[in-house]
Structure formats: structure tokens, C-alpha cells
Amino acid sequence: MSGGPAVRVSIESTCEKQVQEVALDGTETYVPPLSMSQNLAKLAQRIDFSQGSDSEEDGIDGKPRDREWTKQEPEEEEGTVKFQPSLWPWDSVRNNLRSALTEMCVLHDVLSVVKEKKYMALDPVSQDPTAGKTPQVFQLISKKKSLGTAAQLLLKGAEKLSKSVAENMENRRQRDFNSELLRLRSQWKLRKVGDKILGDLSYRSAGSLFPHHGTFEVIKNTDLDLDKKLPEDYCPLDVQIPSDLEGSAYIKVSIQKQAPDIGDLGTVTLFRRPPKTKAGTQQWHVKLEAAQNVLLCKEIFAQLSREAVQIKSQIPHIVVKNQIISQPFPGLQLSISLCHSTGEKKNHRATPDKPKPDDHLYVLEHNLHQMMREFHKQQLSSVVMPHPASAPFGHKRMRLAGPMAYDKAEITSLQHNEGLLEKIIKQAKHIFLRSRTARTIDSLASRIEDPQIQAHWSNINDVFESSVKVLITSQGYEQICKSIQLQLNIGVEQIRVVHRDGRVVTLSHQEQELQDFLLSQMSQHQVHAVQQLAKVMGWHVLSFSNHVGLGPVESIGNASAVTVASPNGEYAISVRNGPESGCKVLVQFPRSQTKELPKSDVIQDAKWSHLRGPSKEVHWSKMEGRNFVYKMELLMAALTPCP
Amino acid sequence: MEAPQVTVMPVTGGTINMMEYLLQGSVFDQALESLLHRLRGLCDNMEPETFTDHELVYLLKGQQGNPFILRARRSLSHPTSPWHLRYLGQPEVGDKSRHALVRNCVDVAASHSLPEFLNEMGFRMDHEFVANGHIFRKGAMKIVVSKLSRILVPGNTENTERLSLSFLVELSVLAPAGQDTMSEDMRSFAEQLKPLVHLEKIDPSKQSASFMGT
Numbered sequence: 001m002s003g004g005p006a007v008r009v010s011i012e013s014t015c016e017k018q019v020q021e022v023a024l025d026g027t028e029t030y031v032p033p034l035s036m037s038q039n040l041a042k043l044a045q046r047i048d049f050s051q052g053s054d055s056e057e058d059g060i061d062g063k064p065r066d067r068e069w070t071k072q073e074p075e076e077e078e079g080t081v082k083f084q085p086s087l088w089p090w091d092s093v094r095n096n097l098r099s100a101l102t103e104m105c106v107l108h109d110v111l112s113v114v115k116e117k118k119y120m121a122l123d124p125v126s127q128d129p130t131a132g133k134t135p136q137v138f139q140l141i142s143k144k145k146s147l148g149t150a151a152q153l154l155l156k157g158a159e160k161l162s163k164s165v166a167e168n169m170e171n172r173r174q175r176d177f178n179s180e181l182l183r184l185r186s187q188w189k190l191r192k193v194g195d196k197i198l199g200d201l202s203y204r205s206a207g208s209l210f211p212h213h214g215t216f217e218v219i220k221n222t223d224l225d226l227d228k229k230l231p232e233d234y235c236p237l238d239v240q241i242p243s244d245l246e247g248s249a250y251i252k253v254s255i256q257k258q259a260p261d262i263g264d265l266g267t268v269t270l271f272r273r274p275p276k277t278k279a280g281t282q283q284w285h286v287k288l289e290a291a292q293n294v295l296l297c298k299e300i301f302a303q304l305s306r307e308a309v310q311i312k313s314q315i316p317h318i319v320v321k322n323q324i325i326s327q328p329f330p331g332l333q334l335s336i337s338l339c340h341s342t343g344e345k346k347n348h349r350a351t352p353d354k355p356k357p358d359d360h361l362y363v364l365e366h367n368l369h370q371m372m373r374e375f376h377k378q379q380l381s382s383v384v385m386p387h388p389a390s391a392p393f394g395h396k397r398m399r400l401a402g403p404m405a406y407d408k409a410e411i412t413s414l415q416h417n418e419g420l421l422e423k424i425i426k427q428a429k430h431i432f433l434r435s436r437t438a439r440t441i442d443s444l445a446s447r448i449e450d451p452q453i454q455a456h457w458s459n460i461n462d463v464f465e466s467s468v469k470v471l472i473t474s475q476g477y478e479q480i481c482k483s484i485q486l487q488l489n490i491g492v493e494q495i496r497v498v499h500r501d502g503r504v505v506t507l508s509h510q511e512q513e514l515q516d517f518l519l520s521q522m523s524q525h526q527v528h529a530v531q532q533l534a535k536v537m538g539w540h541v542l543s544f545s546n547h548v549g550l551g552p553v554e555s556i557g558n559a560s561a562v563t564v565a566s567p568n569g570e571y572a573i574s575v576r577n578g579p580e581s582g583c584k585v586l587v588q589f590p591r592s593q594t595k596e597l598p599k600s601d602v603i604q605d606a607k608w609s610h611l612r613g614p615s616k617e618v619h620w621s622k623m624e625g626r627n628f629v630y631k632m633e634l635l636m637a638a639l640t641p642c643p
Numbered sequence: 644m645e646a647p648q649v650t651v652m653p654v655t656g657g658t659i660n661m662m663e664y665l666l667q668g669s670v671f672d673q674a675l676e677s678l679l680h681r682l683r684g685l686c687d688n689m690e691p692e693t694f695t696d697h698e699l700v701y702l703l704k705g706q707q708g709n710p711f712i713l714r715a716r717r718s719l720s721h722p723t724s725p726w727h728l729r730y731l732g733q734p735e736v737g738d739k740s741r742h743a744l745v746r747n748c749v750d751v752a753a754s755h756s757l758p759e760f761l762n763e764m765g766f767r768m769d770h771e772f773v774a775n776g777h778i779f780r781k782g783a784m785k786i787v788v789s790k791l792s793r794i795l796v797p798g799n800t801e802n803t804e805r806l807s808l809s810f811l812v813e814l815s816v817l818a819p820a821g822q823d824t825m826s827e828d829m830r831s832f833a834e835q836l837k838p839l840v841h842l843e844k845i846d847p848s849k850q851s852a853s854f855m856g857t
Contacts, residue, residue, distance in 0.1 A: 191835070204782065205687055380689045380780075387718035388696040389778050389787050391727040392750055392817050403725040403754035 004105070009097060011090065173222045177236040180282070181218070184237060188288060190218065199239070201292045203299070207376035210299040216241045216288065239284045245291040247342035251300060253364040253424070255432055258333045294340060300372050300420070301338040307421040317421070324421070328429040329509055336368075336424070367427055367463065371420055426492050427463050433509055434466050434490050440514050441470065450474065450627040451481075451525050453518065466490045470518070472525045474629040480536055481529035481629060484521050516579075520557025523579040527560040529629045530575050534564040537636050542572065554578045564636075565612075571639040572612050575632075583628065587639065588615040660820040663731065663748035666833055666842040669809045675788070678812070678839050679777060682786060685835055686779040694789075695719040695775040697800050699758065701766035713766060715757050719773070719800060726753040734846055741823070742830040744844040748817065773803050776810060783825065784832060787813045812840050 017030035034042060088094075114120045181197075184190065189200045202214025219238040301322070308317040308324050317326040323337040383396045391399065397414050400406070406414075438455070445453045456469045472484040485500040495507040495514060507513045524546060534541050542565050547558035559578030566572070572588040591613035603609075618635065625631035670678050683691060696716050703711040714729045732747030753760075758768075776789035790810050792803035814833060816825045833842040 207687065380687055382690060382692055385689075385692045385778060385780065386727075387694055387721040387724045388698075388716040388727045389694045389718075389774070389776075389789070390696070390698075390714070390716050390729055390750075391752070393780065393783075393785065396724075399725055399752045402752040 007101065011093065170222070173236055177220055177222055180235065180237040180284075183282070184218065184239075184284060187285070199288075201241070201245075201288055202295060203292075203376055206373075207379035208299060209379065210295070210302065212242075212295060212298070214242070214245075214292075214295055216291070235283055237282075237284060239287055241287060241291040245294045247294065247340060248290045249294040249297040249338060249340035251297050251365050251368055252337045252339050253334070253361045253368070253428065254359040255328070255332060255334050255361065255428060256359060258327070258331055296369065296372065297338055297340070300368050301336075303372070303419075304336060304368075304421050304424070307419040311419060311421065326421075326425055328425055328432065332432065334425060334428050361428070361431065363431065364424060364428055368420070368424060371423060375420070429509075430464050430466070430490070430492050433492070433495070436511055437468070437488065437490055437495065437514060440511055441468070441518070444515065444518055448522065451522055451529075453522070464492050472518075472522055474525075474529055474627050476627070477529065477533070477629045480532045481525065483528040483532065484525040486521065516556040519579040523557070523577045523583075524560050526577045526583060526628050527562050527575060530562050530564065530573075530632055533629060533632055533636070534562075537633070537640070538567045539564040539573075539636060540567070540569075548576065551576060551578075552581055554580045556580055566636075566639055568640075570610065570612065572615075573632075573635065573639070574615065583620060585618040585620050585632075585635070586615040587618055587635070588612040661748050661750070661817050662735075662745050662820050664743040664745055664816045664818065664825050664829060665844070666743050666814040666829055667845050668812045668840045668842040670788075670812060670840045671809050674839060675810055678788065678810075678836075681836065681839055682777075682779045682788070685832070686781040686786065689780065692778050693720070693776065694778055695773065697771065697773050699771040700769045701761050702769045703764075703766045712769075713761065715753070715761065717755075726755060726757040727751075728753050728757060741826055742833075742844065743816075743826045744846065745826075747820075750817075771797065772806070773800055781832065782828075783818070784814060784816050784829060787811075787815070789813075812842065814842055 017033055019028050020031045021029045023029065110120070114122055181190075184199075189205065190197055191199070197218040199216045199218060200214055201216055202208065202210070202212055204210075204214065217240045219240055220236065221234075221238045222236050301324075304324055305319045308319050308326070311317075313326075315327045317324055319325075322339070323335055325333055325335050328334050384393050386393060386399075395414070398411075401411055401414070438457075441453065441455045445455070451472050451474045454471045454473065456471070458467045458469070461467070467490065468488045470486040470488060471482070472486075474481050483500065487498040489496040489498070493509055495509075497505045497507060497517065499505070505517065507517060527544070527546075531541055531544055533539075542563040544562045546560045548561045550561075551559060556579045559576055559581065561574065561576040563572060563574040570590045574586040574588070575583060577583040589612065590610050592609040594613050620631065623631040623635070625634050679691070695718070697719050698714055698716040701713045701715060703713075705711065712731070714731070716727045716729065718724045728751045730747075730749040735745045735747075737745065762768075771794050773792045773794060774789040775792075776787065779786040779788075788810050791806045793806050794800060795802045795804055814829055816829060818825050836842060
């Protein structure tokens with residue numbers, strides 16, 4: 001070893017005690033250090049007493065053996081030592097440090113010698129002179145090769161990058177497909193068959209008995225050409241619906257006057273444009289909803305046509321291709337047709353030149369849909385479930401038919417005897433009757449000014465019944481003359497009229513009957529008005545009759561008449577009003593006012609001249625006054641002399 | 644006066660010719676919830692229906708070996724419902740490829756005097772049990788998940804003891820004779836229930852005499 005100050009190396013162990021365990025709150029548990037006796041025991045264990053007393057005395061001898069042994073085995077010793085254990089555990093460290101010191105000293109010596117430049121000198125490595133003289137071709141080739149290698153590396157890297165980008169896109173599209181699939185699944189029934197995903201858009205799980213399978217297939221749309229730009233409405237998921245459910249359909253219900261010829265039956269075409277899709281709805285959703293609607297329309301039409309053929313009615317229903325025609329009322333025709341357009345060929349020829357009036361009754365179409373769904377719901381009602389559970393499915397009440405010994409009449413009353421077609425015909429009849437009643441009342445109201453007719457339609461109606469309250473009043477005298485108030489209950493085929501005084505009249509569906517009835521009520525009103533007016537004016541009612549048997553016979557209803565006398569009894573007014581003959585007013589004067597008095601000897605007292613004598617007709621049309629009651633009031637006022 | 648002539652021709656139409664297609668399986672009690680959820684999703688959309696029934700099995704021992712078995716069942720949850728009398732014939736030994744057990748089935752509704760009537764006719768009650776559970780429906784298929792309990796005191800339906808720790812699952816269809824299309828639908832439906840419950844055709848004659856053979 002060369003000189004130099006001794007290097008002091010101090011070594012200390014990092015931790016006295018070993019950590020056995022760290023608890024959850026951070027406290028450390030140390031391995032308790034060995035006590036003196038434990039330590040001694042541990043060391044004694046390592047002594048091999050079979051070696052004899054040599055190893056204990058001679059420490060020096062032990063060293064070379066030790067060194068030998070360390071050469072053979074790894075430096076760290078375990079407890080499985082057979083020879084004398086090393087006296088000093090830091091032996092290996094000391095050796096390594098010593099060799100490191102040696103190396104450092106050597107380096108230091110070399111550098112100091114080199115610095116002097118007397119005995120050693122540093123010399124750069126000489127370049128090979130022939131290396132600079134390589135021909136340019138070789139240089140070119142070598143440069144090309146190296147460039148080529150570099151380019152290849154770059155290309156490989158670029159390829160990897162583009163592949164990873166494409167993969168990302170593909171993953172994203174897959175994720176998009178999956179998320180679309182999740183959205184689809186949240187609204188439609190799907191199941192996996194093999195490697196295909198099929199769905200069910202029929203109403204069978206909702207109670208329908210239509211035999212159409214209604215299966216659609218979900219198609220993945222993810223392998224696209226990346227170069228082409230994605231279309232705006234791109235969707236990674238596409239559905240394929242059955243071919244007979246494509247396009248859109250609706251059921252057209254309309255009431256027309258009976259067509260003179262039946263040549264163009266079954267040729268109803270769709271001329272209603274499909275509604276625009278809402279922004280934000282997926283294409284598959286629109287497609288599936290349209291297909292489901294087509295299926296429901298087909299089911300409704302199939303049910304209607306089946307009933308049209310099976311049910312016996314007085315006037316048979318005609319079923320032609322996609323149209324069912326029936327006659328609710330004579331002269332009227334109800335047509336129900338299934339309009340299904342596949343949307344492939346645009347049929348411009350079908351659109352008429354002048355737009356046909358849209359006589360499509362939307363309410364009835366909606367009702368058809370609702371009734372079908374109700375029929376579905378009935379199939380699923382818990383009334384059908386058997387109790388006890390081993391019994392077959394069927395209506396609860398039909399199960400009682402056997403034990404309770406029902407006869408045929410009772411059983412038929414339990415069955416649903418009214419089909420879809422009958423219900424819709426009844427509804428159509430009611431709608432038609434109601435609209436015609438409204439039209440009659442309105443036409444009368446616009447035609448006749450005195451008396452006035454008011455109609456208050458009730459807000460809450462039934463599919464088979466509506467009601468309207470008809471009031472006949474005179475303008476200005478509504479509080480006095482309100483005796484004619486009619487409640488009309490419009491049913492399916494009849495109109496029931498309830499009068500204020502309790503009379504109930506049933507009218508048929510004929511329009512003329514209602515009109516005649518209202519006209520007769522109006523004429524009665526005038527007479528009633530005179531009666532009420534007399535009470536107010538203080539005149540006395542001498543006689544009143546709703547249906548007089550005298551005078552010309554009216555063709556509509558009956559004439560009514562009233563006679564009132566003035567307060568002092570001198571004058572009397574007689575009114576006869578008929579719906580056809582109009583009104584006739586006669587005034588009776590006291591005898592003293594008549595010009596021609598028959599002279600006779602019978603009457604001797606002068607007081608008899610105050611009695612009422614002959615009567616004279618009033619030119620009613622020349623009277624002043626805007627309506628009948630006003631004129632009557634003026635007349636009464638004129639005949640009542642002021643005191 | 645002569646009595647009217649009695650025809651000796653047997654009745655052939657109506658309910659006599661109905662066949663019952665049956666698949667059976669069972670689940671442990673712990674798996675019941677998941678099975679009910681799955682059935683609720685697969686079957687028709689209705690409110691889940693529970694039932695409690697009491698069934699009595701009557702035997703008529705003739706001179707021949709096999710006694711004639713009739714099953715009378717009433718609902719304990721709907722006491723006013725009529726009794727249900729059922730005859731189940733021997734399973735048809737048709738082709739082995741048929742997926743479900745097929746047997747002749749006659750169902751008759753009866754009034755509440757059925758047990759006395761059967762006693763008068765000579766039937767003797769063999770055993771009775773109480774079944775309660777859920778009933779589902781898909782189209783024409785009926786799925787019944789039931790737990791059977793033994794009646795300890797004859798006639799007393801309150802005091803019952805469960806027979807096992809599992810629920811019996813039965814898939815059955817009632818169809819007129821000759822229509823064999825239902826077995827395919829039953830098999831595909833059973834496939835959809837596959838990991839939860841295995842429905843298969845279990846021949847009752849191959850089992851030893853026990854309560855389970857319904």
C-alpha cells in the first residue's frame with residue numbers, strides 16, 4: 001500500500017432493532033432484542049463442538065480456512081456453518097473497501113506519473129490514414145444504407161402510430177355501437193340467438209294474439225371506409241325490420257254520403273305525409289316505431305275484417321281489399337280502410353288536383369287504437385289467472401259455469417258479445433248524430449231571429465252519449481220567459497228530449513224530426529211568453545192551451561193559444577200561434593167602443609156596454625217592436641189606460 | 644213407459660282430448676329471487692300472481708293392479724273459487740325426440756261438495772299437501788313456481804311443514820290432441836332459463852312413489 005494518510009471509514013448499522021410489524025395506526029412493533037442468555041445460546045448453537053479444541057484456541061488458523069471457505073461459498077454466511085464461524089461479520093466489507101482503496105491508489109499514482117510527463121505520456125489514438133481515402137461510391141452506399149435504416153425505423157414507427165389511431169377509432173366505434181345497443185335495449189326487447197341479435201317489436205308480450213312474429217335484427221354498421229366522410233346521420237347500429245312492415249300505415253275512418261257506384265272500392269291511397277322526425281331521435285327508433293305502428297294497424301284491420309265477415313247484421317258489411325264499408329244510417333256510408341305506403345315509389349298520380357276535404361275522423365282512428373290495446377290488456381288481466389293454480393287459463397266467471405250450472409243464456413251473457421267493428425260503428429253513429437244535431441240547431445238559430453235559440457253543449461261526454469241544453473228565449477225578456485228549456489241526450493241512434501215540465505220525448509235519428517220539434521217548441525214559447533208577460537203586466541190569464549183543437553190543422557206540431565184580459569177587464573187579447581201558420585192576435589174591445597152596435601131591446605141597462613164585445617185582428621206585422629214579446633208588451637201597455 | 648235409450652258411445656270431443664305438455668325442474672330457496680326476476684322479464688307483462696292451494700289426491704282401488712288417481716285442488720287464497728278436479732293419464736311413449744312430457748289431461752271445475760262426492764263414489768284420499776308460490780304466463784305457457792308443504796294433521800291446512808328447501812318449477816301447456824308445435828316453444832323457453840334452472844322431462848313412472856310426482 002502506498003503512503004498517504006490512513007482513511008478513516010466509519011460504519012454503523014442503521015437500526016438497532018428490526019421492525020416486526022406496523023399496526024394500522026402507524027405504531028411500529030420492534031422485534032425485541034435478544035437477551036444475553038438468548039444471544040449466548042444463539043452463538044453456542046453455531047459452534048460445532050465436533051471440531052475439537054483447535055478451532056477455539058487458534059483464531060489465526062481459522063482465518064485462512066475462513067478465507068478459503070468464503071471463496072467457495074457466498075460472502076454472507078447463514079447459520080448452517082460447519083467450520084469455525086468468522087470472527088468479524090464486517091470482514092467482506094473490509095476486503096471490498098481495501099481493494100477499492102488499492103485501485104484508487106493505483107489510479108492516483110498513474111495520474112501523478114502521467115502529469116509529470118517524464119515516464120508516461122498520454123497519446124491520442126492515431127487515426128487510420130487509409131480511412132479518409134474511401135471512394136465516394138462507398139460513401140454514398142454507406143450513407144444510403146444508413147438513411148435507409150433510419151427511414152425504415154421512422155416508417156415502422158409511423159405505421160404503428162397510424163395503426164393505434166385506427167384501433168382507437170375502431171374501439172370508439174365499438175363503444176359507440178355498444179352504447180347504442182344499450183340504448184336500444186332500454187326501450188326494446190332483445191335476445192341473442194347464436195351470433196345474431198334479434199328483437200321483438202310485436203305486442204305479443206303485451207297481450208296480443210296476432211300471429212305475426214314481429215322479429216327484427218340488429219346489424220352492426222361499424223366497418224366503414226375511413227377515407228369517405230361519415231354521413232351526418234351515421235349510426236353504428238342499424239335494424240332490419242320484416243319486409244311486410246316497412247313504410248308507414250294508418251287507418252282511415254270516414255263517413256260519406258253513399259257512393260252511387262261501387263266501382264272504386266278498395267282504392268284508397270295514402271295521401272297523408274308522414275310526420276317529420278324529431279331531432280335527436282335515432283333512426284332505428286323511428287324505424288322500429290313505424291314498423292310497430294304498421295303491425296298494430298294490420299292487427300286492427302284483420303280483426304275488423306274478420307268480424308265484418310262473421311257477424312250477421314241486417315245490412316251486411318262489404319270487405320274489399322283494404323277497405324270495410326258499412327251503413328250506419330240509410331243514405332250514409334262508413335268506410336274504414338288500412339292505408340299502408342311503403343314509401344318506395346312516389347306516386348304523384350295519386351295526389352288529386354284539388355285537395356279532397358279531409359273527412360278522416362281522427363277521433364275514431366285513435367279510438368280504434370285504444371280499443372285494440374284494451375283488448376290486449378284484457379288478455380293479460382289477472383282475472384284470467386287460475387286459482388287453484390292447476391286449472392287452465394280462462395275467465396274467472398266462466399270457470400263457475402260448470403259448478404253453478406249456467407244455461408246457454410247466462411253463458412252467452414258472459415262472453416264478450418260486442419266486437420271491435422260494432423263498437424266503432426256505434427261510435428261513428430254517435431259522432432254523426434251529434435254533428436247533425438249541432439248543425440240543425442245552428443241552422444235554426446241563424447234562420448229564425450225571434451225567438452232566439454241557444455245551445456249549451458256539455459263538456460263531458462261519453463263515446464256513446466252527449467248532451468246539450470237548448471234554451472228558447474226572447475231577446476230582452478230572458479228572465480220572464482224561460483219556460484222552454486230542453487235537455488237533449490244524444491245517443492247512438494236516438495235523441496231523448498227532456499222538457500222542463502217533465503215530459504220526455506224520444507226522437508229518431510231523422511233530421512227533420514228534430515227540426516219540426518224545435519219549431520213547435522218555438523211557437524209554444526211565444527204563447528208561454530204572453531202568459532208570463534201577463535203576470536208581470538198585471539193582466540189576467542183567462543185561458544191557455546198548448547194544443548188547441550180549433551183552427552186550421554198544422555202540419556208540424558200543434559198550435560197553442562192564450563187569452564188574457566186587462567186589469568180592468570175591458571180589453572182582452574187572444575193569441576194563437578202555430579209553427580206553420582204563424583201568430584194571430586185578436587183584441588176584444590168593450591161594447592161601448594164598437595162602432596156598430598146591434599140595437600136590441602134585450603139589453604136595457606147601460607152597464608152592459610162595458611162588457612167586452614167583438615174582437616178585431618191586429619196587423620201584427622205592422623206593429624212596432626223588435627220581437628213578438630216586445631210588441632205584445634206595447635199592445636198591453638196601449639190597452640191599459642193610465643189612471 | 645220405456646226409459647229413454649242410453650247411448651253407449653263414449654264422449655270424444657270437448658275437454659276429453661286435451662294433452663298436457665310438461666317440463667319440470669327445481670331451484671334452491673336462495674335462487675328463488677333471481678328466478679322470479681328472470682321470469683318476470685321473460686313472461687307476459689302482468690302483476691306477479693301468488694297462490695296458495697290445497698291438493699288432495701284420491702285413489703280408487705279396483706281389482707286390477709293400478710289404482711285410478713284423481714286430484715282435487717282448491718285455492719286457499721281465493722276460497723270462493725270452484726274446486727278443480729284433474730285426471731292425468733300415462734305419459735305418451737311417442738318418439739324420444741319430443742322435448743316435453745305429454746300426457747292426457749282432463750280438467751273439470753267442481754263445486755265445494757267435491758270431497759264428499761268423491762268419498763261417496765268410492766274414492767279414498769291417499770295424501771294431501773299445500774302448495775304456495777307464484778304463477779306466470781307467456782302466451783299459452785304456464786309457469787308455476789311452488790313450494791310444497793306436508794299437512795301434519797289431516798284436514799288442517801294451517802299446520803304445515805315444508806317438504807324441502809327448494810322450489811318446484813313447472814312449465815306446462817294445455818293443447819288439443821295432435822298439435823305438436825308447442826314443444827318447440829317450450830324448449831326454447833326452457834333454454835332461456837338455462838343457467839338458473841334446468842327444466843327437463845321427468846317421467847313420473849320412473850320415480851319411486853313420492854309426493855313430488857305431480
